[in-house]
Amino acid sequence: MRATTILSGGLALLLGLGAARAELGPEKLTINPLKPATPHRIYLTDLVLGHVIDGRIHVIDGDSFDYLGLIPTGLFGLTALSNDSSEMYVATTYYTKRNRGDRFDLFEVYDTATLELEAEVEIPAKHAQALPYKGTLTSTSDGRFVLIQNSTPASSISIVDRPAEKFVAEIDTPGCWIMLPSASNARRFSTLCGDGTILTITLDETGKAASQQRSGKLFNAENDPLFVQAESIGDTYYFVSYEGMIHEINLGGETAVTEATWSLLDAADRDGHWKPGGYQLLALDAKAGRLYVGMHDEARDGSHKFPAKELWAFDINTKKRVQRIEGSNSIAMSLSDEDEPYLYVYDGMTTEFVKYETLPALKPVARSGPFGEFAGLIELH
Amino acid sequence: MKWLDEFIERKARAVAQQTSRRSALLRIGRVLVGTAFVLPVLPFDRSPRAQHGAVDDGKHDPLDPQRCEYWRYCALDGHLCTCCGGTITSCPPGTEPSSVTWIGTCHNPEDGKDYLVSYNDCCGSASCGRCFCNENEGERPGYRMGVHNDINWCMGNESSVYHCTVSVILGQSGSAGG
Structure with a gap:
């Protein structure tokens, strides 16, 4: 009882204090401007599988770790920053009635200064509804053409002319996956194929395939497959294989060429199954x-x-x-x-x-x- | 599309047979990172089990079809249909089976045999969101599409909205043709 009295007294005091302050005036509703980008701004692509039609990219300040906003990505959206990071590209699927009705696929461009939609282009309704691995959506090195992985599950690539905001071509790439642009040739990119070869495609100025050259077998897709995520210096791409081999492969020429292969592992690492x-x-x-x-360590089949x-x-x-x-x-x-x-x-x-x-x-x-x-x-x- | 299905299934069976090398007792979900964690190591899998009622009491029963450790799920990446109103081999009511699929090879601890398992997705409703599992035996990147699981196998359906995944035995590994 006594505690209640003290509590009530305290509450009254608080309310009294509040009343003594100036009243709040009417406020104006605004849109919070996005904090200018730094090299530490993070874009985290989230498929939200448990409510998969509602994908998004979380935009996060990598210094304060404040949540800055999001970019919606639809159903199994593929995502990639433009080469200069001024735009975020999304390739995704929508249905006219949410989970049913007519399917249409869009290539969307968001301004990374505002997170606002800048452009949208209808593309063939077959964009790969895949985990958004790096390379499932990318641009040629000059940014002119955007390359979008398709899967029906037959593999093909949709080519979008970015400045013209137009879908311009579809290139069949049976049994191949991921797009890896050449740095030195702005019309060229390569894709990894299930027989261990690499297919190099060179576009003409309209975005259609001018040539397609297949390498010899460069990796063992069966026993030591390459992870599809690769990083590059110039035209040299660094791939890592399931068994821990680095493959340095040059993708600048008409045909892919291996420059070096080396192992991440020493004898002790192999003993520990790293x-x-x-x-x-x-x-x-x-x-x-x-x-x-x-x-x-203690790796096994399926631990990749x-x-x-x-x-x-x-x-x-x-x-x-x-x-x-x-x-x-x-x-x-x-x-x-x-x-x-x-x-x-x-x-x-x-x-x-x-x-x-x-x-x-x-x-x-x-x-x-x-x-x-x-x-x-x-x-x- | 039918020819493509058959092509992919044929390819997948061939690959699945070649890539089958496993021990019945070695299960992905049991490996721990370091010693500090009591949860099984499953990328992307922090909340789904905890929040949606999937069983994870550390028993790892390979014969319980509501657990990731159930033997047929050795390469299943998705929500278990057994937690979503379906069964091991049937889609939940109101959904449709996927027209295309990928195939794993799993070891049945009861009879000691390896089986080819078709991981059809069930499609067209909202996503189930329960009992997420991520098992990858014999799984290969997208350039080996028939044994790839980081893709939505509802992709060929009229509605490609993913719901959950079943695991249907096609036959014994090595005797199923292909």
């Missing part, structure tokens, strides 16, 4: 010559998507490991675009980001709160 794993399991710092890979138990750093010139460090359960990682980049890692167990300094060595410096429900692709502005 293997690469994750969804976006590689990051490459061209300036410092460092390659980062998510690794787990496991979160990283450790992150391994390699010097790509000596092809030697220079560091191994606790892996923050990374299933996706990306480097910021700056002289001394940070590595952002997405923890597949906790859905938190871990921010690492990279030079002179990897060192975790910050951890975010949780973001996302079913995410596995990150991009940095």
